Amino acid sequence: xxxxxxxxxxxxxxxxxxxxxxxxxxxxxxxxxxxxxxxxxxxxxxxxxxxxxxxxxxxxxxxxxxxxxxxxxxxxxxxxxxxxxxxxxxxxxxxxxxxxxxxxxxxxxxxxxxxxxxxxxxxxxxxxxxxxxxxxxxxxxxxxxxxxxxxxxxxxxxxxxxxxxxxxxxxxxxxxxxxxxxxxxxxxxxxxxxxxxxxxxxxxxxxxxxxxxxxxxxxxxxxxxxxxxxxxxxxxxxxxxxxxxxxxxxxxxxxxxxxxxxxxxxxxxxxxxxxxxxxxxxxxx
Numbered sequence: 243x244x245x246x247x248x249x250x251x252x253x254x255x256x257x258x259x260x261x262x263x264x265x266x267x268x269x270x271x272x273x274x275x276x277x278x279x280x281x282x283x284x285x286x287x288x289x290x291x292x293x294x295x296x297x298x299x300x301x302x303x304x305x306x307x308x309x310x311x312x313x314x315x316x317x318x319x320x321x322x323x324x325x326x327x328x329x330x331x332x333x334x335x336x337x338x339x340x341x342x343x344x345x346x347x348x349x350x351x352x353x354x355x356x357x358x359x360x361x362x363x364x365x366x367x368x369x370x371x372x373x374x375x376x377x378x379x380x381x382x383x384x385x386x387x388x389x390x391x392x393x394x395x396x397x398x399x400x401x402x403x404x405x406x407x408x409x410x411x412x413x414x415x416x417x418x419x420x421x422x423x424x425x426x427x428x429x430x431x432x433x434x435x436x437x438x439x440x441x442x443x444x445x446x447x448x449x450x451x452x453x454x455x456x457x458x459x460x461x462x463x464x465x466x467x468x469x470x471x472x473x474x475x476x477x478x479x480x481x482x483x484x485x486x487x488x489x490x491x492x493x494x495x496x497x498x499x500x501x502x503x504x505x506x507x508x509x510x511x512x513x514x515x516x517x518x519x520x521x522x523x524x525x526x527x
Contacts, residue, residue, distance in 0.1 A: 244489065245365055251337075251515045253363065260338060263361065263454070263492060263514070264302040270449035270456050271297070273424045283315070288326060295331035295356075295522055298323070303332060304340040312341065316351060320523065330523040336516045345519045353521035357497060360517055364491035366510025368480035374473060379439040382478060386432045397423040399442040400435060407445075407461025432482065434475050444471035448479050455483035457493040460502075472502070476509055 248254020268287040272278045276289040283304045289297035305315045323330040334344045401418045430451040436444040446460035457479050462471045483491045495502050
């Protein structure tokens, strides 16, 4: 499988492919209860039951340069968010989103950068890297479209790892289990779960469709960190993605997560473009 190659920051990928990679994650997490719509000049992800901006956002924005036309399009977008009872939230990527000064224009209209992050794309063949041995007592489980009987228990185990890894409050555990169970029912979703002596300790997932794999939720419970589990999980996900025919394998990482960025870089991932800006309007004008 030919992995992307070429000069950074876009590694020879066409504008069409770059837009595809902006839209692919939104499509991936559009489980029942969420939906996505392509407006041509932007794509919206919307959740009927969740108000968190992460699940209610615009991405792949290509709005007009002309200031009057831009203002009209921004006004239309904020009115749409208001009609849906959601805060306007735009993912902008400098030098890729349009207009080129989109972040500055959004900031001038009251949007605040929430910190943003990087997309990182796999450039090296993971099969060429040394195997990562499993520690004693460890088992790496791979799940895809599990049976109804397995799904509930698996969702609960994954929720423990994801909840502790990413600091999700215990009060949201039941909702998290429901969300994971719905995601497990999607045929393009694959989960890796590492157990040590039967205890779920680390996980990661991939959404594989249309020739691309989006890696997500790679995490280890705090008590088990520092043992190389994130490296093990990421390597397994990357290898499985390539073996499954994905020509594009990528993930997202927050800009301040320097430890994860270093790990992914060592595993053959490189930053695809500059840092994104996640622009949120707290109080629409």
